[in-house]
Amino acid sequence: MTMRPARKRARTPLDADRLEELALAYVARFATTRVKLEAYLARKLRERGWDGDGEPPVSALAAKLVEAGYVDDAAFAKAKSGSLLRRGYGGRRVTQALVAAGIAEELREHIRPGEAEERHAALALARKRRFGPFGSEPPDRAGREKQLAAMLRAGHRLDNARELVDAPSVEAAEEWAAETCEDD
Numbered sequence: 001m002t003m004r005p006a007r008k009r010a011r012t013p014l015d016a017d018r019l020e021e022l023a024l025a026y027v028a029r030f031a032t033t034r035v036k037l038e039a040y041l042a043r044k045l046r047e048r049g050w051d052g053d054g055e056p057p058v059s060a061l062a063a064k065l066v067e068a069g070y071v072d073d074a075a076f077a078k079a080k081s082g083s084l085l086r087r088g089y090g091g092r093r094v095t096q097a098l099v100a101a102g103i104a105e106e107l108r109e110h111i112r113p114g115e116a117e118e119r120h121a122a123l124a125l126a127r128k129r130r131f132g133p134f135g136s137e138p139p140d141r142a143g144r145e146k147q148l149a150a151m152l153r154a155g156h157r158l159d160n161a162r163e164l165v166d167a168p169s170v171e172a173a174e175e176w177a178a179e180t181c182e183d184d
Helices: 014-028 035-050 058-068 073-086 091-100 107-113 115-129 142-152 157-163 170-178
Strands: none
Touching: 014 035, 014 058, 035 058, 073 091, 073 107, 091 107, 091 157, 091 170, 115 142, 115 157, 115 170, 142 157
């Protein structure tokens, strides 16, 4: 007896009601931005097709969900930024993530982390990855360069990365991170 592969069921094209159901299910499950929601709906339309009148109301539907408060770009940006900073990512990586999520430039500027937040994020990464004084022993030259490169890839500025990797002790690194910056 030979087994036939299971046939894929042809999906029915979307209409306005089904498109709205998909949008509501998506925003109920995921924190998202208007741009990400529109991209999701466009992808679903490409996969399944459109069976409604005229053009699919993707932008209008996204605007409706923004107006209802189901999609809030500012709240998303603030939460995403805070999450990345707590995980040890620097300002550049935070900005890249917000750009990828479709956050507008003026909102990104408003959410951008200050010097104190960037220092705490750098400290969190150094502690987590055991860089500089958080390691069991001071790194050799090659190890130091690798630690600096990892901090730069995480979005930290070179001067902040050097401060932490070259810190003489854990206490010195923590004091540096706690210093009040004149820029803030």
